[in-house]
Amino acid sequence: MKRSKDKFYMKQIFDCISDGEIIATGKIAKEIGLSEKSVRNRLNELSDFLLENNLGEIQRKPRVGIWLEANENQKEEIQKALSDEDLQVGNYDPRGRVNETLKIFFNLRPWQTMTTQKLAEKLFLSVPTMLKVLKECEEWLEVYHISLVNERGKGYRLKSEENEYRVALKNLIMMKKPGEEIKENIDYFFSNIDVSAIRKCIIQTENEWDYHFTDESFYEILIYCCIAYKRKELALPLVSDYFPEELKILKKYNEYAFTVAIFEKLEEVFHVHFLTEDVLFLSIQILCSKFIGISDVDVTLSQVKKYDNKLVDFVDRMLKVIR
Template sequence: MYLNDKRFLKLFKLLSNSKAPLKSEEICEKLDIAPRTLRNDIKKYKSIFSENGVVLVSKPGVGYSFEIFDKDLYYKFIQEIVKNETQGQYLIPVYPEERINYLIKLLLSTDNYIKIEELEEQLFVSRSTLTNDLKEVRERLEYYHLDIENKPNYGMKIIGEEFNKRACISKYYFYTDTYDTVVLNTVKEENKELINKILYDTITKTDFTLTDIGFQNLVIHLVIVLMRIDKSIEDEKIEDIYKNLEYEKEFKIACLLVSKLEAQFNVKFPKKEIYYITIHLLGKKSLQYSNDALAISQDTQDLMNYIFKHIKQNFKLDFSQNFELFTCLALHFQPMMNRLKYGLYIDNPLIDKIKNENQLAFEISLYVGSIIKEVKKFDVNVNEIGYIALHFALALERLHEEVRSKNIIVVCASGAGSSQILLYKLKQKFKNYINNIKVAKLYELLDIDQSKYDYIISTVPIVINTQIPVINVQYFLDENDVELIKNIFAENENDYSFINEYFKENLFFKDLKGTTKEEVLKNMCYAINKEIDIPLDFYNLVMEREEMASTEFGNNIALPHPITPITNSTFVAIGMLEKSIKWDKQQVKFVFLISTQKDNTESLSLFNESITALVFNKKAMVKLEKEPTLENFKDIIKEMAMQERENTIDNIFE
């Protein structure tokens, strides 16, 4: 019944939109009612407010205000109001993320100015809430080189290049599927199907291949072109960089595609639209590993060699002999360079997952991005970095497997049959852990170069001195033998000495101060410098890495670090804030500032895996918060390390 009570709705909106308490005279003036009427209304409406997640608070001399005690009930009630006011359609968003997407779509949908007062009324939010939302909107638009222009007495609107607006439309209209009907003229499904068919026929006829995602993205681009054909820029403004596209084979394909679209939809494409389509074809074509490996340009090969050389110097990882990684990355780079050259934006829905679950691969890829910027002068955005990281993640996993693999000498004195049984069982149980097996007789051990092997597995006691460890087993390899070999193979990876080596009491800061990321990191670097020697530009290098991609990882954790290894030792400084702060997008309370020793050659895999495990373990961080001591943290990190190692062993031997 209250959804049809206009005075109730006006009072509810007024209190919802106000950040500060409202005095009774202000409310009476805005609602055009007498004070006595207001008092009666408040008494009448108090219970309905409470039933829907808010308490009406009255403070003498201050005024009336809402306190939300159940956001889900409150937002659900707003949806009911909106549904009622819009004849049953859910048009207006109420949750912050929905509001941000809605605002971007709304601003993209018009070239006219929109007043902030209209948005306040429309979205049921206060000026301060809307201002915060618009700050986030600006940050997201910045990725597409777009901005919001504010004009006094007129309002606000998006400004920027048409090409960039279309890239943003592609993301926010077609990859988020809520509230589109508010800001987007309905695209006829049959038109989309026609575009799909025309594109497929064109690339088939010209023997051109697109990735599946590239195909769908180009369909979406063409839908947007037909929506905004009247926004096209005149041909006389075309720059030379676009005219050079006419020498590409993709330009001829774009011309053929456009001629078919013009005939089908009875429109005329300006020449610049053909250039835009050419850029999409260049940036999203599919290069096949088998057919195109030989077609990798010399320029790309030189860049790859330069990248691998510098990865070896900075990360102590040698990929120079990894032909598969070289080829896959090179084939990935060629269309990527076209995307970067012409400012073609791609979306990466897996970016957070990639960053969280493949931290080393992501760090290497950020470094690769900095090399590309140095050599090619292209800014590599974080979405592109994520796709590069997938290639390195696979290469690192294979590298890890190679490191784990052991070369074994098998000694069995019971005869050839027994040797074959033992050999078979070893291969069956440890196929993922053994690289090379040599079967030898006991007396042959003296003539074998044992330095090329890791272990001797023998069914008989060996009394002679050996250069490598001996594992005594029974020839039929029972469960105890399997467990023994399993533990010995993995023992070199079970070194938890890094816990005491990297985590020190003097670098454990329980009362870290700061209200912004920059302030927190500056205070932390200052505190570290009081305890140990660090380079003068340490803070700047930490911030340089932060600017490339945020180091927030969820679970209230940030893992900042210098962009390159620069300290004389590896250490982790732990900072705990009294109250969590917004780092970039997420809240952070625990800061683990990691610095890796320059010219470090030791493996940090277990250390990295253990730190990463904290990101996914809420109980561990609650435990640290309840008992914020270094010893407690060491216990937690050792538990993480043991779990990670056990998981690794289980995966190897399953």
């Protein structure tokens, strides 16, 4: 716990519910001198701690009250834990749990699944807590129109179009900053890829074209190139509802030619062939990245018009996902 004061109140709450009798939150608040809201927050923290350490469970019934379900051995362990000066209760990182769960799913093959029990074991969580985390994962994925499908008898897996998958994975990797943490995520997802060779290809192209990307933009290009190489063997098609008309338009701009130059180097180094859709996808990401910092969509699209009016609707669709 962050402060001894927090630990004091947590012990007080435990004393109120340790006998297993039903008690109202308001009565607890009155006895220990906190607001009902503060009591509820600390009850949530204590409940998570108990579940994750298999020390019983706090039950709640609306308009009735709360009570502790735990045997005598569990109660002794709780008392001992709350007396530990080094214990940190209520200091969990919910966002971190979601990120770690998402990393597991994005590192699976499209047909692979993961059961709730296995996820809970990997993350050292109880099954009820894991189900809560999965719900938060679904909310995060919904932004990218990605579903978390639960196949009966098999477990959960991601269901998405390839375009959305790549944007979501890039954003997940880029979620951690500064650079060292991003590098850790890159190493996690692309452990079987020669990332340094891909990085070298991008840098060489940068120098030849006299392009100077920010660190963030460089990482995004690096990640997309790694994804394109890693996903090649799966032969999952990128959605090309804007192809080939927009391709003809894009070919007029440096973003497309620059992307072609990168992929030509990658093909030479790795002896593989990338599809036109891979080039188109990355060139659009590079084009859109110029406008992500502009919060006003109307201003963004007015800037895009300087390229070509026919790109406005298309870039608008991409911005809604990338943002």
